[in-house]
Amino acid sequence: MPNEAISRAPFAADPFAHGGREFARLAENGPPEPVTASEQRGPRTDFQRDRDRIIHSMSFRRLKSKTQVFIAPDGDHYRTRLTHSVEVAQIGRVLARALRVDEDLTEALCLAHDLGHPPFGHAGEDALAEAMADHGGFCHNAQTLRTVMRLESPYPSHEGLNLTWDLLEGLAKHNGPVSEPNWALAELNDAFALDLGSYASIEAQIAAVADDIAYDNHDIDDGLRAGFLTLDDLMELDFLADQWRTVEKRFPSAPQDRLLRELIRDQIGLMVNDVLEHTRTQTNGFESVAEVRAAGRQLAGFSPDMAKQERELKAFMYEKLYYHPEQVSAADHARDVIARLFDAYSNDPKLMPADWQARLSENEPQHSRTITDFIAGMSDRFAMRELSRISGDVPQGLINV
Template identity: 50%
Template sequence: MTHPEPRPPAPYACDPAKTRGRRLAEPESPTRTAFQRDRDRIVHSGAFRKLQYKTQVFVYHEGDYYRTRLTHSLEVAQIARSISRQLGLNEDLAEAVALAHDLGHTPFGHAGEDALDGAMQIHGGFDHNEQTFRILTELEARYADFDGLNLTWETLEGAVKHNGPLAEPRPHLATFCEDWDLELNGWPSAEAQVAALADDIAYNNHDIDDGLRAGLFTIDDLMELPLVGPVFEEVQALYPRLELPRWIHETIRRLINLMVEDLLGETRLRLTENAPKTADDIRTADRAMVAFSETMRQNDRVLRDFLFTRMYRHYLVNRQTLKARRVVSELFELYMDQPNTLPAEWRQRAETAEGPAPRARIVADYIAGMTDRYALEAHRKVFDPYVRF
């Protein structure tokens, strides 16, 4: 049996031996490269552990089998490593960016973020990408010598720019870049671009799995979609007696494989046309170097539209979304008006904050760090008169 051989490092791959360093200089590890060390710091962070009980569409008590932010991040990292290996990119950097990309999410997925952003509108709003960056550079308080994780320039750049250049960065990021420029107006590394599209591949395909399992739509509904329908038909023709769970899994793994192969083909074409010789050539290119073909982009758009209508706006999900927004909004209002209901450390910080905006940011940080389970319990303890403390 033959196996794909790992590609030699591409000239445009990020080299950990040539990293632009860390904001606070540290001795290098004798056992790990700089990017491996970044990945390990992310995995060992408190914010990463909390992803186990933070959900994307369903709140955690809907079922144990649905994906959480943690399982999603692991799946994104696996896809990113596989793609990076085939392109000769640095797998560790791609994995680090993939594992970090969801750290700033609130409880209850986008419903929680929308509620917190609404509550924070007069205080600068809330954005999960900015929150991820604040966790990486400030909020994670674990190390004796610095706040945050003190990651390399390349990992931080990938975390903030994985979706592309940022023409109008949010305040915290803009202030940070005045001291340590992450070159926000350029493309990120090829590794970060891989992590971004690995996120899209994992998100859409695994939402198909979760949506079918929850009964929000059927295979017959999916049969009408380009790319998805033909693959279901192909699997059915090959395995006519296959039980439903295996049929679904076999289809999804083939869909993921098709999207990965399309990405590799289009990316290799763009790399050939642009002929980058260094990692900085990727950053200064006139377009993304890692991409889907136009056909795949159209198919992906159709799938996204389907999932938005049939899953994210399904009436059962809307009911849970309404509950989630209420929990987050009421907790925010309570903590702003009565900071003495916060735990001791957070209470002290909120009560000594210089003005409403700093206090609101502290309250938002506290709520954003909650898991679904913790937020529900915190709300129940305060607002349910029959619950004893």
């Protein structure tokens, strides 16, 4: 049955009744006024326009060279932030379609959720947080909002991508309600209030759990490919061992590498089906998106049993992969690159491009926050090239696969 023929759930976000945009269209002689449907570029809903603005942004393109698990990998088959975001969007669309909520909003949230990640993943984030300790700190999730609302500015009449309130709300609450927003999110919330204390739409909750499903399983795939994980390691988890035995019975003659990929696909399927069953139960009786936001709890997510397994899987991945000695060593080198770049630009702002120099304030914390914006937008390889250009040193110990 075509997607258009499927009735929408009553609690789905409505692209024709959303929370508006921060910047309205400027009338020629008078106050701002909304953009009418006839003036839009093509037959798209506002959530579809949001998705397209994200896909066409420079920030989204730069994700192709930002760390997912491995820093600046030489291999073509390792995931980056870009391929991860596309995989999250695929899982998110499946969940949204099955739950009869807005697929376009869900997809847009999935594609945008990592736009604020600096180079070198969490190692880069740690380095920027340390550099900014006296200037309000750094948080990649808040930087995502800062990116789409202020830094990525292709339009002549306003800053940012001017995305819908519903999308910005979902990005702000990617990890749930925010009781103590950091400076970046607080500034943006003051400009365009995002109701930070409530839960977000079902679409935003779906995007968050799709992120978990994608990286929980795809990081296993990359870890196996790199040789940092083995089948014996996976068998330490009882639920993976049970699933492996099931896969072996189905395909007794298949080579191990194909069985491992089948294991990962099965694990994704189990998680997706669990989320669908649990979320349908949790949303039974809800009649509006307002009721979802007022529920006071997460409605879309794993069942208690699956949530327990997922926590065990995360702990396993930290022990075996994310804190692998080679990964820890690469992260140390990555933090050094970011720290040295921050110090270099702070000591001599003329090392920055002219357009970024023009944005610098003479006052703190704005001065350091602009330097951080510049660094946070870099790709892994650009950051390494910049340090080499500035210092003459070629960063070592970063590429471990």
